[in-house]
Amino acid sequence: MRIVFYEPENTFGQIRTGVLYDNKVIDVNEAYRSFLTYNEASASSADQLVPASVNDYLALGKAAFDRTKEAVSHAIEHQEDSVMLDRNLVTLKAPLKQGAKVICVGKNYRNHVSEMKSEIPDFPVLFAKFSNAMIGPEDQIQKSSKTNKLDYEGELALIIGKEASQVSRDKALDYVAGYTVGNDVSARDLQKRTPQWLQGKTLDHSTPIGPWMVTADEVPDPHDLTIKTTVNGEQRQYSNTRHFIFNIPYLIEFISSLITLQPGDVILTGTPDGVGFAMDPPQFLENGDQIKIEIEKIGILENDVRQ
Structure with missing residues (x-):
């Protein structure tokens, strides 16, 4: 996966986690929320299991990556446009956690x-x-x-x-x-x-x-x-x-x-x-x-x- 940290258009300072796919950015938090809902699980756990923020996401390491793969595969298979953003409408930021060494x-x-x-x-x-x-x-x-x-x-x-x-x-x-x-x-x-x-x-x-x-x-x-x-x-x-x-x-x-x-x-x-x-x-x-x-x-x- 190509994991990106991006700033959506007109949302200065709000950096979220996504995956680049076919000139689209799939928001991983929203994609996982959708994945949980589809599987009749509690969508409220998405913020803890696949966080939107760079710091929280990177802190989970491989566990978050594995869940991301599930969510991204689901979004692509079901063509969930609601969790996909046009690459040209976001700004890519450094893949860097705040306070990282x-x-x-x-x-x-x-x-x-x-x-x-x-x-x-x-x-x-x-x-x-x-x-x-x-x-x-x-x-x-x-x-x-x-x-x-x-x-x-x-x-x-x-x-x-x-x-x-x-x-x-x-x-x-x-x-x-x-x-x-x-x-x-x-x-x-x-x-x-x-x-x-x-x-x-x-x-x-x-x-x-x-x-x-x-x-x-x-x-x-x-x-x-x-x-x-x-x-x-x-x-x-x-x-x-x-x-x-x-x-x-x-x-x-x-x-x-x-x-x-x-x-x-x-x-x-x-x-x-x-x-x-x-x-x-x-x-x-x-x-x-x-x-x-x-x-x-x-x-x-x-x-x-x-x-």
Whole structure:
């Protein structure tokens, strides 16, 4: 399933959960309510079992996904137009729970480490992004006046589906709810002026993710996905997740040994080579640039840059 978090037309701030199907958005809460009614069950339990809100829905993890499949199949089979919205009449928002931790991994592709003239790390390089930085697939990347070296980084992002603490590598993928596309936009001048990267990594309205979350069952091997990035139609990055230095089970084991992960938390798994900083001469993002990141089996994330 492609689970979306959307804002209906003329309902500013009311973000609901849906599933994308045939250029329609099926509202999962309403679809499950209809499913219960059809089966002569109490429709009042829909709000608890398949909540409309992003936070409540993601907190239920796999249980909510299983019920969603039932409801969506029922809505499609019975052609229930009342629970389906035209895709063009909604705004897609980031697949991100309010208050979620966004943990990023640096230096996770060998060729990227090489182009940045750095060293292969012995342990995953971790940093964080805060909620002020996170935007959705239909938002514009804000270019702060504080930077002249804004750069793109196309990345596979994973979303945690259940509480994870001290998770072993062999069980790690059981904790993944799904995958999405991320752009770890980085202000290189701010990032590199101190040993800590944070100031260059979490500027306001700078980091888009989306356009939806593809449930983990549809991505049986997240370590064989082509990833490519174009800027204004010019291909800049082209790689495959098989080139991770630290794969996803290792990352979940490592991170969960230090930090308890909650449903809805996001891990950005690192970017391949081809960033603007490493080009000769360097090519940084300017007002009006269009960045398109495509990951096989996941989708396309496309955002413009605005000063």
